[in-house]
Amino acid sequence: MSTASDVVPVRILATSECYNSPQCFQGVGGGFFSIYCRNIEYKDGKLSALCQTSDGNWLSATLDLNYHLENVDGIVRVATEPPGNFLASCVDVALEGMSMLKGRASRASGGDSNMVDFQLQLDDYVANIGGKLKIGGGFFSRDSSQIRFTRHGWLEALCRCSSNESLTSSLHLNYYLESIDGVLQFADSPPGNFLAVARNVTLDTSTMRLRGSLQRIDSSWRDFELNLDYNVKNVEGRLVWLPYPHAPYYAHENGGGGFGSYDASDDxxxxxxxxxxxxxxxxxxxxxxxxxxxxxxxxxxxxxxxxxxxxxxxxxxxxxxxxxxxxxxxxxxxxxxxxxxxxxxxxxxxxxxxxxxxxxxxxxxxxxxxxxxxxxxxxxxxxxxxxxxxxxxxxxxxxxxxxxxxxxxxxxxxxxxxxxxxxxxxxxxxxxxx
Known part of the structure; x- marks a missing residue:
């Protein structure tokens, strides 16, 4: 039986050659900046840290969280269209540990009696990219409904377009993800077929967390947790996997193909x-x-x-x-x-x-x-x-x-x-x- 301490955050690298390189570190289900940063601090809306580069050096980095975060009726989240200015309606904001941001946020009706506690795991969305702090995510769930994960490895949803029309779309996660000794990664050479060594895989649609267990080489089991809102984006009614959640996605180019995208419709x-x-x-x-x-x-x-x-x-x-x-x-x-x-x-x-x-x-x-x-x-x-x-x-x-x-x-x-x-x-x- 695995314990909470056995849960491994899902992460990937763009290629196997740069496995331990912060320069090309990318996240599946999270940015995990705290893995390659130290001296992490939060003050007056700014996140600061020393971040390691691929050559082993450490650079000072700062991220303006007040610009990138918003408060939506007491829920603090990454703003899809910055500036978010969450500090205008939040108090007692502080960093707990290396990556958990906590505080109190006002709800839409306002007033001290309508303040609620909030917490945001920054490791879910902030990454160390070449010694700089970057924030990203696809946030497909914000304009999608009827979201589900099938036993064959498909993420399915009804995705809203800019015209307010909703289209059914699917993304074959089993094709793009693989397990390496119990650690879920983006497959360098799809198909990854992670479900062949997985059990009890479920999707919590309230948090967009995919959870389950992966079998290791020694036949033991390791729990995993995957934040789908990080790497999956709804582009005009189509679910798209983002290998580089911190790079611009040029949805206006080439019929919505975008930069570095993988199309869910492809067999x-x-x-x-x-x-x-x-x-x-x-x-x-x-x-x-x-x-x-x-x-x-x-x-x-x-x-x-x-x-x-x-x-x-x-x-x-x-x-x-x-x-x-x-x-x-x-x-x-x-x-x-x-x-x-x-x-x-x-x-x-x-x-x-x-x-x-x-x-x-x-x-x-x-x-x-x-x-x-x-x-x-x-x-x-x-x-x-x-x-x-x-x-x-x-x-x-x-x-x-x-x-x-x-x-x-x-x-x-x-x-x-x-x-x-x-x-x-x-x-x-x-x-x-x-």
């Missing part, structure tokens, strides 16, 4: 390893995938991938650049590598690569003539980057209502899907990047 079975990658007598050694040199380069790759906004690849394209050198990330591009489409297993594919100079940082084979969806392209590219492997996107099911005719059907001619950053010149059958 994990549609991304497969390719057994035959390079046709035309090219050797795999000529097309090795280069791993990102550092965290900055990894983020730059995610940013160029976020620029991809095509849903469908048609026939007749030669070698060309499809997404060229954006101003904010110069040097990066996405190319169609081969001189046209080529067959693998009876189907025709394009070879799409994220490149800088002559180096390839992600490579995906996309079937010709299928409406895969832009987010599925992005996800496959992100997985290729993280796994260092060329990936092939399998054709969708024939019953998918979004699909045009199969690629060998004569009706499936030059049929691109118009999108945000592309315009079509019909007479030339060309794409021009704006």
């Amino acid at each position: 994990p079975q549609l991304v497969e390893y390719a057994t035959s990658i390079w046709p035309h007598d090219l050797t795999g050694g000529d097309h090795r995938i280069t791993p990102p040199a550092n965290q900055t380069e990894k983020i730059d790759i995610a940013r160029i991938i976020a620029k991809w906004d095509l849903d469908l690849m048609d026939r007749g394209w030669k070698q060309c650049t499809l997404v060229s050198f954006p101003k904010e990330i110069p040097g990066w591009r996405i190319d169609n590598q081969e001189n046209g489409a080529f067959p693998i297993g009876g189907l025709w594919y394009y070879s799409i690569a994220v490149q800088k100079g002559r180096n390839v940082y992600a490579s995906v084979l996309a079937p010709v003539g299928y409406n895969l969806g832009r987010t599925r392209f992005r996800n496959a590219m992100l997985h290729s980057r993280d796994q260092g492997t060329v990936l092939r996107i399998a054709p969708p099911r024939l019953t998918d209502p979004r699909q045009p005719p199969p690629q060998f059907d004569p009706r499936c001619a030059q049929a691109w899907v118009s999108s945000l950053n592309w315009v079509i010149t019909t007479s030339l059958k060309r794409r021009i990047y704006l």
Whole structure:
């Protein structure tokens, strides 16, 4: 039987290479700033600490909690639209231990008799990012209802859009999370399948805490707790997993794809390893995938991938650049590598690569003539980057209502899907990047 002291806060790192590096520490279900900070203090609305960097140095860091926190009828929480100015309606605010903020907050009716006690676990939302204190979160529950977690690992909810319409959405947590000796982490190489070694997994919808136990290598069990409001965001009616909760999520770009996002609508079975990658007598050694040199380069790759906004690849394209050198990330591009489409297993594919100079940082084979969806392209590219492997996107099911005719059907001619950053010149059958 596990005790309360056995509960392990869920945390992940962007890659296994930086497991003990505060520079690239990311949280699943929390920021856990106190793990890599010391001399933590709170005074007059400011949180201060010495925060460790990846090279072992300690930097002074300050976070303005009064700017980032708000009081909503006696509940102190992270403001989705700062400034929150919680101190205007709170008193006796102090830090208990290293990360628990406590005090008294007034309710909407006002008056001393309507003051209530509050507490906020700062480790749930504050992280040490490269020696700086950052606050973040997705807060999907604030504009979602009918939230539940299924026994197959799906988070499901009715998500409200800006138009006040509500859409049903789901996120496959079992695909993105894995257990490493009883510690829940974001899977470096999905599917993670954490439920294979889990028991008694339940979701408390009042706190958005997913709780359960994970089996360790020695067959003992370790409890875990996961704050879903930290890494999950509702983007216009769609649940999205945020690998980087402290980085901006550009929901206005690319049809809501955003920076570094993973789309809940993608079927994990549609991304497969390719057994035959390079046709035309090219050797795999000529097309090795280069791993990102550092965290900055990894983020730059995610940013160029976020620029991809095509849903469908048609026939007749030669070698060309499809997404060229954006101003904010110069040097990066996405190319169609081969001189046209080529067959693998009876189907025709394009070879799409994220490149800088002559180096390839992600490579995906996309079937010709299928409406895969832009987010599925992005996800496959992100997985290729993280796994260092060329990936092939399998054709969708024939019953998918979004699909045009199969690629060998004569009706499936030059049929691109118009999108945000592309315009079509019909007479030339060309794409021009704006």
